[in-house]
Amino acid sequence: MKLKQLEGLLGDLQQFSNPKVELEQYPTGPHIASRMLFTAENSYGDITDKVVADFGCGCGTLSAAASLLDAACVIGFDIDPESLETAALNAEDLEVEIDFVQCDITKLELKGRTVDTVVMNPPFGTRKKGADMEFLSAAMKVASQAVYSLHKTSTREHIKRAALRDFNAKSAEVICELRYDLPKLYKFHKRKEVDIAVDLWRFEPRQNN
Amino acid sequence: MRLITHNMLSCNIKGVTNGFPLKIEAEKVIEKEVDFNPDFLRHMFAKIEWKALVEAARSMGYAELPEDSPDAAAIDSADETFLRKLHHALLELHLEEGALVCPETGRKFPVNKATFWTHIDSVDQSGGSASMWTT
Secondary structure (H helix, E strand, O other): OOHHHHHHHHHOOOOOOOOOHHHOOOOOOHHHHHHHHHHHHHOOOOOOOOEEEEEOOOOOHHHHHHHHOOOOEEEEEEOOHHHHHHHHHHHHHHOOOOEEEEOOHHHOOOOOOOOOEEEEOOOOOOOOOOHHHHHHHHHHHHOOOEEEEEEEHHHHHHHHHHHHHOOOEEEEEEEEEEEEEEEOOOOOOOOOEEEEEEEEEEEEEOOOO | OEHHHHOOOOOOOOOOOOOOOOEEEEEEEEEOOOOOOHHHHHHHHOOOOHHHHHHHHHHOOOOOOOOOOOOHHHHHOOOOHHHHHHHHHHHHEEEEEEEEEOOOOOOEEEEEOOEEEOOOOOOOOOOOOOOHHHO
């Protein structure tokens, strides 16, 4: 599948109808999602024929991208039932198989190391402090091959230190810097649109367990 | 939900020491064909909890998997029969409606429209949320 085609398909997905601010629900746009997964597969071979988990999947954009790039199995995890309903509809529209699990990711313990790759666009920690780190910690416990995640560029040094020192990362690399366009979604947003600098990270867990 | 996913899930309610594997109560099971990928299956085989898979498949109406996990030689051989059974059990059986049950507490977690729900309360607007994982 070509990048443009992937981006096009992701652009047709339904997004949050009723976004919950305390969960930092923002859609992962097709531009970012397609590039993130395309790079994960074309540069690193982390998607096709792999078991891929999407942490904080929301409406399932990253999950859908992984499926479209022929992951062997995709599982989306999210705490919000409404988003998962939308995610399930999206999967049906695209005619891809995605298993969804509704749970609190910070309390999740998966058996074994069946998951190869975790992809995620986690909360940045603007509502619940430290949420970004909680997601990263959870992902690093589960993935056997790689974790792809988006974090604010302003947190770069902090993330790198935590990943290598506390979360069992063998490597922590910023693959590219992206501009995340956030449309005015919530009442408290003053500007019509805002642009945030985010890093696309690739983490490799150490091979123990 | 497919059994490849079920094979990873355990009950994490506080106090539960062995919440794996979750028992399956199947109300609606459907089968969907998927492309056969022997390399992927060989790679997965080493990571699967075998007994849990056999029992789960049986609950879904599929009893073709051998009780005892075959040895590595059987997996590497050219005979595809075993791999085809593994393929079917892991990837082609879907639990559409039913429940996963904690083996220790008997707590039931619903599966509907193929989604597995650990709790069905909507998220508390004040920022907290009730979670079945730690009750």
